[in-house]
Amino acid sequence: MCIFEEKLDEMALERLEDFEYAFSDTDGEMTSFFYHTAKTRELDDLLGDIHHKILDMERAIIRDLIIHILTFSAHLLKAANFAAELDCFLSLALVARQNNYVRPTLTEETLLDIQNGRHVLQEMTVDTFIPNDTKIFFDGRINIITGPNYSGKSIYVKQVALIVFLSHIGSFVPAESATVGLTDRIFCAMGSKLMTLEQSTFMIDLHQVGMMLRQATSKSLCLLDEFGKGTLNEDGVGLLGGAINHFVAWDEPPKVLVCTHLTELLSENFLPKCEQIKFYTMSVLGSEDSSADVEDLVFLYRLVPGHTLLSYGLHCALLAGLPKEVIRRAALMQEVIGNNQPVDRLCNENISAQDQQYKKAVDKMLAFDSLDGDLKAFFEDIFPS
Structure with a gap:
């Protein structure tokens, strides 16, 4: 019998003569108190701990089965090896038939x-x-x-x-x-x-x-x-x-x-x-x-x-999806190196124009008078809307 949260005091146990405290269990914040009664004692004598008896019976069955199988282990291993070998042969034969092997x-x-x-x-x-x-x-x-x-x-x-x-x-x-x-x-x-x-x-x-x-x-x-x-x-x-x-x-x-x-x-x-x-x-x-x-x-x-x-490394690069501008640059370098000519530094017009804008901005910042200058006009000049 289980009573939750509160253990029976001695006065309650005197009124419930059949109740005998057994143990308690705490699950999270809930505490449960377990008691033996006349009915539970009767069930315990009749059935006992069924779970452990089931486990003991399972172990005994498995042990007997293992002993019985070990008697025929040589034949079983021979059959397993034969099945594995047959599976390999069938797999090789199937692939050979499907793909026209000789x-x-x-x-x-x-x-x-x-x-x-x-x-x-x-x-x-x-x-x-x-x-x-x-x-x-x-x-x-x-x-x-x-x-x-x-x-x-x-x-x-x-x-x-x-x-x-x-x-x-x-x-x-x-x-x-x-x-x-x-x-x-x-x-x-x-x-x-x-x-x-x-x-x-x-x-x-x-x-x-x-x-x-x-x-x-x-x-x-x-x-x-x-x-x-x-x-x-x-x-x-x-x-x-x-x-x-x-x-x-x-x-x-x-x-x-x-x-x-x-x-x-x-x-x-x-x-x-x-x-x-x-x-x-x-x-x-x-x-x-x-x-x-x-x-x-x-x-x-x-x-x-x-x-x-x-x-033909350039062709492979094209097949691999490299950008065409990279391949054109590589072809140019390949040509000039093959002719023993110097390689010109790469100069991209868009990059150069952007660099010029940055250079002008830096020059204006260096020339700006931080004490008397108009800061608002300065930034409007650098970043025109």
Whole structure:
């Protein structure tokens, strides 16, 4: 029995002989007093603490169930693993059927022959994806890819790595045909963006390339995307050139794909002339003149033999939405620097006129007599209505 706010005194308890004080409870500003009576004692003897009995029964049931299940744990784990493996196979099969993948051919030879390969994710995000071939046999195992920004170089090298990886896990691959040599490792130096690492992007690239140079074998696939761009141009060219020369010196180098804007590598003095190095570029429809109208360029996303010295950075800036006055200024600076001419300081007429107004206002303030001058006339002169 519960009585709110006020505890029964002794006189009241004498009149209520069956009431026996049990405990009190305070909820906020309200205090409740609880008493045993003859009826509550009868209910307590009959039912007891039902809640705790229910909990004890639940624990006993769960314990018995666990003991029973553990008897068949080996069979249950085997079934769960089989279901997980089946789920993976069905997922791979469904994606392969929906996106026209083909069954690759794995071989022990150290080669890579992909016909019209595609990127598994990129092709799902664009209206039209341009496929590319990859042919790396016993010669030409080091492919250096130059070309403009935004032309598809990084997507290409990633799609090659993904096709090789999918081939090794038993999946069909996005291509017309693919013959893939057994690959022991895939090394990547792709410019990591992990914010948790207390290192610069360039230092992360150095560690990745160092691991690549120490541990790669003839059966490895090595990807270098813009390695050397995070430092001075001279240092970057030297490091990238040194890494490529290191691979060339091997009797049987790994399969290497290099994307770079460091066109100094194309000089005869940086890399040796050998059959192991081949040059490719991403084709562009437009003028070969770097000063051409950036709006006249069309990226074809097609890998072709050769190399290019142009990056078409202004065209990429236009695609990214930079203001046209910024692009015009950049084109002007590019032209005068290319002709070894001095760059004229930017002079905007509107800015100059505004600066002249400020200068006149400052001159008037300096010439104003703060003791005898007419302050109202002074401000009306500076800020005419």
